Amino acid sequence: MNQNQPIEDLQHIKRMMERSSRFISLSGLSGIAAGICALAGAWMASEKIHCWVNGDCQLSRLINNAGSGLLNELFWIAALTFVAAFMLAFFFTYLRSKKNRTPIWGTTTLRLFWNTLIPIAVGGIFLLRMMQLGEYQLVPPGCLLFYGLALVNASKYTLSEIRYLGYGQILLGLFNLWFIGYGLQCWALGFGVFHILYGILMWWKYERK
Numbered sequence: 260m261n262q263n264q265p266i267e268d269l270q271h272i273k274r275m276m277e278r279s280s281r282f283i284s285l286s287g288l289s290g291i292a293a294g295i296c297a298l299a300g301a302w303m304a305s306e307k308i309h310c311w312v313n314g315d316c317q318l319s320r321l322i323n324n325a326g327s328g329l330l331n332e333l334f335w336i337a338a339l340t341f342v343a344a345f346m347l348a349f350f351f352t353y354l355r356s357k358k359n360r361t362p363i364w365g366t367t368t369l370r371l372f373w374n375t376l377i378p379i380a381v382g383g384i385f386l387l388r389m390m391q392l393g394e395y396q397l398v399p400p401g402c403l404l405f406y407g408l409a410l411v412n413a414s415k416y417t418l419s420e421i422r423y424l425g426y427g428q429i430l431l432g433l434f435n436l437w438f439i440g441y442g443l444q445c446w447a448l449g450f451g452v453f454h455i456l457y458g459i460l461m462w463w464k465y466e467r468k
Contacts, residue, residue, distance in 0.1 A: 290458025
């Protein structure tokens with residue numbers, strides 16, 4: 260017991276340092292919930308696009324510019340999907356933070372927030388300008404690229420495994436730049452499937468016990 264005591268003390272110090280320098284309360288269930296929301300949103304968007312293309316939407320009779328009507332509906336689907344994913348991610352992270360008795364807000368959380376927000380905010384402004392110029396085909400890969408950069412940038416202040424999720428988003432976004440017609444599928448894969456797989460792995464590694 261005396262021989263193992265220094266090792267246990269070092270492990271305890273290491274855990275304390277990680278808690279003070281990294282936000283470790285991210286829940287794997289948050290990733291799973293966000294991925295499910297993304298898949299649901301992608302399915303709704305696919306159904307809406309199919310509806311407009313085939314002229315089955317009753318609402319299309321009331322709107323002269325069908326393109327603008329479709330884009331408006333897709334925007335609201337994306338917005339509601341983001342809100343739902345964010346709220347569920349926050350809920351599961353809050354539960355894990357409470358269970359681990361770690362504060363959900365502090366200096367580390369603030370660093371994580373800003374390092375995630377800056378790439379996403381810049382990317383959002385850039386994509387809005389692209390939409391103003393009519394370059395809608397670049398919006399899906401742009402979302403994946405800037406989101407991936409945000410995850411890689413934020414990985415310094417949270418679980419290091421999140422950078423691999425960021426790398427996956429970046430690679431998928433680069434792929435989508437050359438295969439423009441698969442934007443919705445890449446969105447579903449990146450924001451949906453990748454998040455679910457990441458969430459399962461993180462839950463299995465950190466929360467299963």
